[in-house]
Amino acid sequence: MEKFETTILGCGSATPGLKHFTSSQVLNIREKLFMIDCGEGTQIQMRRSKIAFGKLNHIFISHLHGDHCFGLLGIVSSFGLLGRTSPLFVHAPADMWKILKPELDFYCQGMEYHVEFCGFNPKESSVIYDDKSLFVETIPLKHRIPTAGFLFREKPLPDHLDRASADFYGVPQWDYNRIKNGGDFVTADGRTIPHSMLTKPAGTPRSYAYCCDTEYNPAMIEQISGVTTIYHDCTYSKADSERAKKHFHSTAEEAARTAVAAGAKSLILGHFSARYNNEEILLNEAKQIFKNSYLAKENATFCVE
């Protein structure tokens, strides 16, 4: 199966510290890289995870709190110093351009590449990226300021051609695509060979929902229903649920309930508060509700499958 995985660069909340960097991760979907969020130090973490700078063309910013975007200017500037020429697309709440534009004008004059800013409205769901095999939708979340999650969804793939069967019935190469996309084949002597005898079914499209930062948000369940993997805000344990509400974050239990309701296959917990010496407490709370829960960890890679 082609690659669909996420590498966590930072999964702490609020301020970067000795245990965690602040939010950032890089999705590798069929060798295309997509960064989500970009806290301070993200470029250092990219090096640590051996993520090729030159392969990153799209950065998605969920909201305009510093722990999700203070590393962006550094990355943009470093790319310039390292001689990048291809454009970098920054997808972020439209308001960000009000400050990113003057920052680029001030600090990043004379770079040989261009930053293409693609603003979106975090309060509504819309498709903000679309290529031949993938699209990305925003997911409105519930946080102190307008915040979007991101749903990365593979497009349905054509079925795989069964080469042995195709050769046996004499399917010419120029007809492969039609067959893979559902066509039957008529042989020279007039027999109809049905599509199902010439192909093997493609896998189910995979998907990944990044839902951070947010308080418990049942309103998004419909949109992410059937998602393969969720990365969810898990800032607090249930003992701190009042604090979670106050700060518009989620508990481990709420993250797990979301995964159950969405019918997800797996759940990655992240955005940890610094108050827990041992995050196993969060993992255990989540696992009691949703077994396939995992703790995010800096420089760890999780497969979406």
Next chain:
Amino acid sequence: MEKFETTILGCGSATPGLKHFTSSQVLNIREKLFMIDCGEGTQIQMRRSKIAFGKLNHIFISHLHGDHCFGLLGIVSSFGLLGRTSPLFVHAPADMWKILKPELDFYCQGMEYHVEFCGFNPKESSVIYDDKSLFVETIPLKHRIPTAGFLFREKPLPDHLDRASADFYGVPQWDYNRIKNGGDFVTADGRTIPHSMLTKPAGTPRSYAYCCDTEYNPAMIEQISGVTTIYHDCTYSKADSERAKKHFHSTAEEAARTAVAAGAKSLILGHFSARYNNEEILLNEAKQIFKNSYLAKENATFCVE
């Protein structure tokens, strides 16, 4: 002797990587902390070096290249999140306010403390900080953009009172300060006890010159003459001296020649290019000219004495 030391938080150039953070260091002068430069990740390095956030009240920025200031907004923001109430003074080229002000307005609304911006003109030498025991002067450097070094200089101290001698001659406590500052003492029976019999001389005032980023800059020698310790741009080895010139940086030899000309006691080499796997080559070049040369290193502390 009271503390006068510098802790290196970052000593790499251009972009932060696996080997070095970008420029930042914290001087501890008699338990007052002064940060010089603030590259990305500086707040993480402060934690690593166990530098108390609450004790840092002054940050000095040498110039407006990202590797010297992209960590500032993160520190300012984190201080706010951590409940700081006392003002933070940022001393920087006056132009910085054009971008720092909108950044603070955008990202740091509602903080309980105030950022006091103290702009200076990096093209001229002036005293930009002055307290009862210390002053800080800017040093005009030669770099691609206007850049200032910083000279931290202790004020001459009053002599130390020799308590045994003072008690023997019956000096009353209220008279101590006058004696320490040069006064003689007249006893009840009319004898004059000279100042020198009642005191021990204070040490020579110490000083620290931060000279980075700069190409070889003999014009500053007069200003830093007699300095205790110099931290100097040492981006390149002599084999890359053409490159040093082109990028307005110094070689190890040039740093060492500066230390000799200024009559310094010690030299800390920093701002290393990423091109050297082993920076000993830079140290060896410097030591051939100035023996008391040291390589800067993240989280290492150097005494100024």
